[in-house]
Every structure is written in C-alpha cells, then in structure tokens.
Amino acid sequence: MAALTIRRRAGASGAGPARRATAAGFRFGLPLRGAVLALSALYFLVPLLASGRFALEGARGTWTLSAVRALAHDGALWSSLLLSVEIALGAAAITLALLSPTSVWVNLRLPRLRRVLEGLTLVPLVVPVVVVVLGLYGAFPPAFVTSPALLALEYVVLAMPYSYRVIDGAVQSLDLHTLTDAGRTLGGGWVQTFFRVLLPQLRTSLMSAAFITIAYCLGEFAMASLLGFTTFPVQLFQIGTEQIDEATAVSVFALLLVFLLLATLSLLGGKRRVARGSIVAGGDGTAAEPPRPARAGRS
Amino acid sequence: MTGTIVEQATTLFDQDAAGARRGVRVELVDCVRYFGSVAALDHLSLAIEPGELVALLGPSGCGKTTALRALAGLEQLDGGMVRIRDVDVTRVPTHRRELGMVFQAYSLFPSMTAIDNVGFGLRLRKVRAAARRRRAGELLELVGLSAQAGRFPHELSGGQQQRVALARALAVEPRVLLLDEPLSALDAKVRAQLRDEIRRIQLEVGITTLFVTHDQEEALSIADRLGVMAHGRLEQIGTPDEVYARPGNAFVASFVGSVSSLPGTAVPGGMVEVLGRRIGLRPEQDVFLPGSAVHVLLRPESFAVRADPLGRGIVLRRSFLGPVMRLAVALPGEVEVEVSLEAARAGEIGAGSAVSVEPLGPPLFVTGRDDA
Known part of the structure; x- marks a missing residue:
C-alpha cells in the first residue's frame, strides 16, 4: 500500500508539468498551426484566384467566358492535350512495369545495389535537358528521335528521381522476404508471388508513382520543345505568346485538374491507411503487433 | 463442421488405403551451405521418418533455420542433397515441393482476409471458388478461428495470426510441414497453448514436420525426436529424454537444460x-x-x-x-x-x-x- 501511495504521489507530481505543457500546447499550438495553414493556403490560392480573375475579366471590370469558349474550340490545344495524355499514360505504364519489379528484386536479391540504384536514379536531376537531347540525337536515328514513344521513355527517366523513391520506399516498408517466401511455399512462382502477393501491398505507392509521372509529363516543356513535339505545355506557351488570357485560363484548368487528381489519390490512400491502422486485442488476449519490416535473423 | 479434432483431421486429410498416416520420409544428405566463408551447414545429414515431428534446437547462428530453408528450397545448397519420399528435389523450385511453412514473422498477406489467406494456395492451384472457401472454412475451424474468417490480419492477435498461418500451410495438403520458430513472437501463455495445438493437429494429420526453435522447453515438449545443432552440424539427435539424460557431448549437455x-x-x-x-x-x-x-x-x-x-x-x-x-x-x-x-x-x-x-x-x- 505504501508503494502504491508513493507511486500515486509520484504520478501526480509528474503529471502536473506534462498537463501544463499540453495545455500550453493547445493554447499556442492550435492558433500557430492555423496561421501557418492560412498563410500556405494564401500562398497557393492568391495566384490561382488572380489567374482565374485575369482569364475571366472582360473590358471595364465586366466578366466574360470568351477565353474559355475560345479554348473549347481550339483544336490544336485539344490535340496537344491528347498527345500529352498519351505520352503520360505510356510513361506511367513503363515506370510501373520497369521500377516495381526492379525495386523488389534489388531489395530482395541485391540489397548492396540499393545505394547504387538510388544514386543512378538521381542522375536526371543533375544532367541538363539540352545535354540529354543532344545525346539522343547522337545515339538514335532521327526517325526514332521524333517518335512520341521516345519522349515517353525520356519522361520515365526524368521522373525517376521521384517515382523510384515512392515505389522503393513502399517496397522497403514490406517484410519482403517473409511475404515472398510465404507466397513461394504456398505454390506461387516468382511471377505469381509478385503479382498476387506483393503488388496488392504496393497499390497506393504505385498509384502515387504513376500520378507523379503523369503530372511530370503534363508539365514538362523543355524536352518536348527541343525535340519538336507540340505537347500541352508547348501549345500553352504558344497560346500565351498570342492570347495571354486564353493561356491563363488553360493554366487554371490544368492546375484544377492536377489538384483533383491529387485529392482523389490522397482520399484513396487515407482510406486504406485508416482501414489498416487499428490494432486490436484478440480472443487469446494478445495484441496484434504491426508487421516487422526487418527480416528476422537466420540461424 | 462438427466433431473432435481427430474426426476433423481425418476428414480433411487423405490417408492411404491402410489408414496409415500420409507423412513422407524426408532427408537432408550431407548438406553444405556457405555464407561467405562461414559454413552455415557443414555436411549436415538428417532423416525424418513419415509422420514424425523433429525439432531442431540450437543457439543463434547454428544453421537450424538454414537447414529448414534448404529443405524448403528457399536456400540453395553448395553441396549435398534434399530428398522427399526418396526423390531428389535439390533442384526442384520451392513452389513445386508441396510444402507448408509457418514463419517466425507474421506472414499473412495484409490485403487478404483470414479465409482468403487460407485459400490462397488453393487459388494458385486453380481450385474453384466454392470448393476453396469450403476447405478454407474447414481449416479455420480446425484451428478454432471460424468466427474470424472475415477479418484482416491487422484485426487478429499474434496467436490468431499464427493459427491462420498454420491453417494456410495445411490447406494445400503439403507433404511436409515446416515450422520456423512460429511461436517466438507470442507471449508465454499463448505460446504454450498454440504449441500443444500444433502438436495435436500434427499428430492427427500425420504430416512429417520439421520444427525449428531456440526454445528448449518447446523442443523437448513437442518433438518425437530432437536434433541439437552447433556450427552447422548436428551434434546429436534422439528422443527428448535421450538427449536430456544422455547427451552425446559436453555442448549438448550444457545447451539442453x-x-x-x-x-x-x-x-x-x-x-x-x-x-x-x-x-x-x-x-x-x-x-x-x-x-x-x-x-x-x-x-x-x-x-x-x-x-x-x-x-x-x-x-x-x-x-x-x-x-x-x-x-x-x-x-x-x-x-x-x-x-x-x-x-x-x-x-x-x-x-x-x-x-x-x-x-x-x-x-x-x-x-x-x-x-x-
């Protein structure tokens, strides 16, 4: 009883500062967070709203949809958008097909190469696009250089610093060895284990990687312009040189489109996290532990 | 499904015409496996008789898990042979060896429910959905988890996850059951319960089983025979009371008990x-x-x-x-x-x-x- 009393007293005295700190956290933390959030929102929203206003503002303070209407009838714009979407989807598909098995294999079988691969995927960040284009002209016949397929492949490489990290991070968070061993002992070959066991666990990160690649492709200007493709950003630039209000309307439209995609992805990812996040006590009284990412030592 | 564990297991697993257990003989013959310059398996030979449960016991790094993984085909041997039912399967890939394995780490597939996990091996074997669900349900009942069939792994306790993993391993009617320290992540009470349950099911199913553990009490209580390993070698193998009472060398004497x-x-x-x-x-x-x-x-x-x-x-x-x-x-x-x-x-x-x-x-x- 004495021990219990002492413990209670210690607990009471120890709880005081902690409670005060929590109260202070509420008093200052919440408004501070709100202020930071508001400033961030203003930073992004003001230019967006200003662009929207510029695109929709007519003469003498009136409002008009003429720029939007002009866009709807701009065939060149829509064909450029279609080309960009085709290239983006192609690049996303190649990214997933190339990087997810690579990351799984490197983490599973060649862990020493992980650092090397991480370094390699950063190379596109430091090599200027002009150098890449010159290299392409030197390495491939002109007919191939002007093919959209090559542009898609180039975008796979250029988006790799971002897309690879998303996929590799998710792969590293899995207990890869145990899952693959389990899949194989249950009768799955490598391919079946990859598609039926691992890919479902990587779904969210694969979607993120695809989205990053698509977003990159839809916004990339320099490479497409230098290789002579009239993609969406190139067409946008051309419109901007003639009709700045139309170009601004397109920009706002493109931003909203990207925002919607991102929000959808966040919602899907959030739902998955909530579904997996809870830890419950089981019928035998033990609490389930989260999966251990590191492999248990082999004896 | 009703009836005792005996009745359930007899129904779930085929027996031969004479009603004998369906376990098969398993052999590791002069197996060698190096990790760098370290011999994880140093000319290891081990034979497991049909329906027998052999526990491999030894300190960390003694090669017991490597031996089990070599038997599963998850580890390639540098020398020696693995035989199942007197057939050399050394070059046969894991997925064709017809094994069931329960791992130390929780290995259920997180995106699947318990019943889907149990039915996974059957799905790979293209068993029809209705038959698959029926058999997976029966196996879940065998391990006492029918009520949790629709739960995802994160909704199950550690002990329940390992029970589902056992049901999943047994669902494909494997020729050999491999247990790689399946109880080490559980608390003492659940570990003892599940240990007894594993033994009871193994006896009724009659499946040849290799159980790897570093827990002496576990090994002594569950095994028909106990193998003590050190430095990639089998120091002694015998019944638990033999190994305990008449150790073959000073290492076994001091390691067991x-x-x-x-x-x-x-x-x-x-x-x-x-x-x-x-x-x-x-x-x-x-x-x-x-x-x-x-x-x-x-x-x-x-x-x-x-x-x-x-x-x-x-x-x-x-x-x-x-x-x-x-x-x-x-x-x-x-x-x-x-x-x-x-x-x-x-x-x-x-x-x-x-x-x-x-x-x-x-x-x-x-x-x-x-x-x-």
Missing part, C-alpha cells in the same frame, strides 16, 4: 571423485585412467542439498520455479553450482545460508580437463 561443471578426478572402479565424494560412472563414461583430471557435468537435480550450519556451500541466490527452488551455491575453490530442491523443503534456505551439497551419480557427462 542446466548443468554445473565441477572439477573431479577419475578413480579406480569406474568412479570419479568430485566434491570429496565418489560417484559411479556409466560404462560408456568409464574411459579415463585413474588419477586423470576431469570435468564432471551434473544437472541441478543431481545434487543432494540441505541446510547445514557447518556446510561448506553458501547460497548466493535462489529462484522460485514453481514446484522446485533453484539455488546458486558457492563452494570452496571458486566453484559455483546450480542445485534444485523441492520448493516446500527450501523454506529456511535463503541467500547467505550455509548448505551442504553432495553430488549424486552417475554424472550427466564427463570430459577430460585437457578437452575442455
């Missing part, structure tokens, strides 16, 4: 003198010339201990182990021994008490002091 090592001297007549008393040796232990200096290994229960104000032993500490009390006793000559006595008789003996300690023969193992 507790022992105290005491200096002694071989004396004529097949005896050794230790702590001033003469104790008899078993015939196979009587290999030392009289006068030879030896180490005598004795179990805690191989001592007679009693409170004695004139005794030369001083109790250093005591540990309560339920029915027995374990005492660490310091003896002259900087010798420390572990002895046990009935807890009911240990009442007056505490730390600092003087006790007399007498060895009872025959010793567990005797080794020459030069060999130590």
Whole structure:
C-alpha cells in the first residue's frame, strides 16, 4: 500500500508539468498551426484566384467566358492535350512495369545495389535537358528521335528521381522476404508471388508513382520543345505568346485538374491507411503487433 | 463442421488405403551451405521418418533455420542433397515441393482476409471458388478461428495470426510441414497453448514436420525426436529424454537444460571423485585412467542439498520455479553450482545460508580437463 501511495504521489507530481505543457500546447499550438495553414493556403490560392480573375475579366471590370469558349474550340490545344495524355499514360505504364519489379528484386536479391540504384536514379536531376537531347540525337536515328514513344521513355527517366523513391520506399516498408517466401511455399512462382502477393501491398505507392509521372509529363516543356513535339505545355506557351488570357485560363484548368487528381489519390490512400491502422486485442488476449519490416535473423 | 479434432483431421486429410498416416520420409544428405566463408551447414545429414515431428534446437547462428530453408528450397545448397519420399528435389523450385511453412514473422498477406489467406494456395492451384472457401472454412475451424474468417490480419492477435498461418500451410495438403520458430513472437501463455495445438493437429494429420526453435522447453515438449545443432552440424539427435539424460557431448549437455561443471578426478572402479565424494560412472563414461583430471557435468537435480550450519556451500541466490527452488551455491575453490530442491523443503534456505551439497551419480557427462 505504501508503494502504491508513493507511486500515486509520484504520478501526480509528474503529471502536473506534462498537463501544463499540453495545455500550453493547445493554447499556442492550435492558433500557430492555423496561421501557418492560412498563410500556405494564401500562398497557393492568391495566384490561382488572380489567374482565374485575369482569364475571366472582360473590358471595364465586366466578366466574360470568351477565353474559355475560345479554348473549347481550339483544336490544336485539344490535340496537344491528347498527345500529352498519351505520352503520360505510356510513361506511367513503363515506370510501373520497369521500377516495381526492379525495386523488389534489388531489395530482395541485391540489397548492396540499393545505394547504387538510388544514386543512378538521381542522375536526371543533375544532367541538363539540352545535354540529354543532344545525346539522343547522337545515339538514335532521327526517325526514332521524333517518335512520341521516345519522349515517353525520356519522361520515365526524368521522373525517376521521384517515382523510384515512392515505389522503393513502399517496397522497403514490406517484410519482403517473409511475404515472398510465404507466397513461394504456398505454390506461387516468382511471377505469381509478385503479382498476387506483393503488388496488392504496393497499390497506393504505385498509384502515387504513376500520378507523379503523369503530372511530370503534363508539365514538362523543355524536352518536348527541343525535340519538336507540340505537347500541352508547348501549345500553352504558344497560346500565351498570342492570347495571354486564353493561356491563363488553360493554366487554371490544368492546375484544377492536377489538384483533383491529387485529392482523389490522397482520399484513396487515407482510406486504406485508416482501414489498416487499428490494432486490436484478440480472443487469446494478445495484441496484434504491426508487421516487422526487418527480416528476422537466420540461424 | 462438427466433431473432435481427430474426426476433423481425418476428414480433411487423405490417408492411404491402410489408414496409415500420409507423412513422407524426408532427408537432408550431407548438406553444405556457405555464407561467405562461414559454413552455415557443414555436411549436415538428417532423416525424418513419415509422420514424425523433429525439432531442431540450437543457439543463434547454428544453421537450424538454414537447414529448414534448404529443405524448403528457399536456400540453395553448395553441396549435398534434399530428398522427399526418396526423390531428389535439390533442384526442384520451392513452389513445386508441396510444402507448408509457418514463419517466425507474421506472414499473412495484409490485403487478404483470414479465409482468403487460407485459400490462397488453393487459388494458385486453380481450385474453384466454392470448393476453396469450403476447405478454407474447414481449416479455420480446425484451428478454432471460424468466427474470424472475415477479418484482416491487422484485426487478429499474434496467436490468431499464427493459427491462420498454420491453417494456410495445411490447406494445400503439403507433404511436409515446416515450422520456423512460429511461436517466438507470442507471449508465454499463448505460446504454450498454440504449441500443444500444433502438436495435436500434427499428430492427427500425420504430416512429417520439421520444427525449428531456440526454445528448449518447446523442443523437448513437442518433438518425437530432437536434433541439437552447433556450427552447422548436428551434434546429436534422439528422443527428448535421450538427449536430456544422455547427451552425446559436453555442448549438448550444457545447451539442453542446466548443468554445473565441477572439477573431479577419475578413480579406480569406474568412479570419479568430485566434491570429496565418489560417484559411479556409466560404462560408456568409464574411459579415463585413474588419477586423470576431469570435468564432471551434473544437472541441478543431481545434487543432494540441505541446510547445514557447518556446510561448506553458501547460497548466493535462489529462484522460485514453481514446484522446485533453484539455488546458486558457492563452494570452496571458486566453484559455483546450480542445485534444485523441492520448493516446500527450501523454506529456511535463503541467500547467505550455509548448505551442504553432495553430488549424486552417475554424472550427466564427463570430459577430460585437457578437452575442455
């Protein structure tokens, strides 16, 4: 009883500062967070709203949809958008097909190469696009250089610093060895284990990687312009040189489109996290532990 | 599905015409596996008879998991052979070996429910959905988790996850069941329950099983035969009581159970003198010339201990182990021994008490002091 009393007293005295700190956290933390959030929102929203206003503002303070209407009838714009979407989807598909098995294999079988691969995927960040284009002209016949397929492949490489990290991070968070061993002992070959066991666990990160690649492709200007493709950003630039209000309307439209995609992805990812996040006590009284990412030592 | 575990298992798993168990003979023959310059398996040979449960026990890094993974095909051998039902499967990939395996780490597929996890192997074998669900349901009932069929792994406790993993491994009617420390992540009570459950199901199904563990109690209680490994080699294999009572060498003697090592001297007549008393040796232990200096290994229960104000032993500490009390006793000559006595008789003996300690023969193992 004495021990219990002492413990209670210690607990009471120890709880005081902690409670005060929590109260202070509420008093200052919440408004501070709100202020930071508001400033961030203003930073992004003001230019967006200003662009929207510029695109929709007519003469003498009136409002008009003429720029939007002009866009709807701009065939060149829509064909450029279609080309960009085709290239983006192609690049996303190649990214997933190339990087997810690579990351799984490197983490599973060649862990020493992980650092090397991480370094390699950063190379596109430091090599200027002009150098890449010159290299392409030197390495491939002109007919191939002007093919959209090559542009898609180039975008796979250029988006790799971002897309690879998303996929590799998710792969590293899995207990890869145990899952693959389990899949194989249950009768799955490598391919079946990859598609039926691992890919479902990587779904969210694969979607993120695809989205990053698509977003990159839809916004990339320099490479497409230098290789002579009239993609969406190139067409946008051309419109901007003639009709700045139309170009601004397109920009706002493109931003909203990207925002919607991102929000959808966040919602899907959030739902998955909530579904997996809870830890419950089981019928035998033990609490389930989260999966251990590191492999248990082999004896 | 109703009925006892026996009835359920008999229904779930085929037996041959004579009703014999369907287990198969499994052999590791002269297996060698190197990791760099370290031999994880050093010419290991092990045969498991049909329907037998063999436990491999050993310290970390002794190669027991590597042996199990070699049997599963998850580890390629640098030499030797794996035979299942007298067929060489050394080059057969894992997914064609018809094995079931339960892992140390929770290995259920997180995106699948319990019943889908159990049915996964059947799905790979293209079993129709209805038949798959029926059999997965039966297996879940066998492990007592019918009510949790629709739960995802994160909604199950550790013990439940391992039960589902066992059901998943058994669902494909494997020829061999491999258990890689499946209980090590569980708390003591659940571990004991699940251990008994694994054994009961294994006996009823009659499946040949290799169980790897570093837990002596687990290995001694569950196995038909127990193999003790060290440095990639099998030091001894035998029934649990054989290994415990008649270890083949000093390592096995000291690794399985507790022992105290005491200096002694071989004396004529097949005896050794230790702590001033003469104790008899078993015939196979009587290999030392009289006068030879030896180490005598004795179990805690191989001592007679009693409170004695004139005794030369001083109790250093005591540990309560339920029915027995374990005492660490310091003896002259900087010798420390572990002895046990009935807890009911240990009442007056505490730390600092003087006790007399007498060895009872025959010793567990005797080794020459030069060999130590």
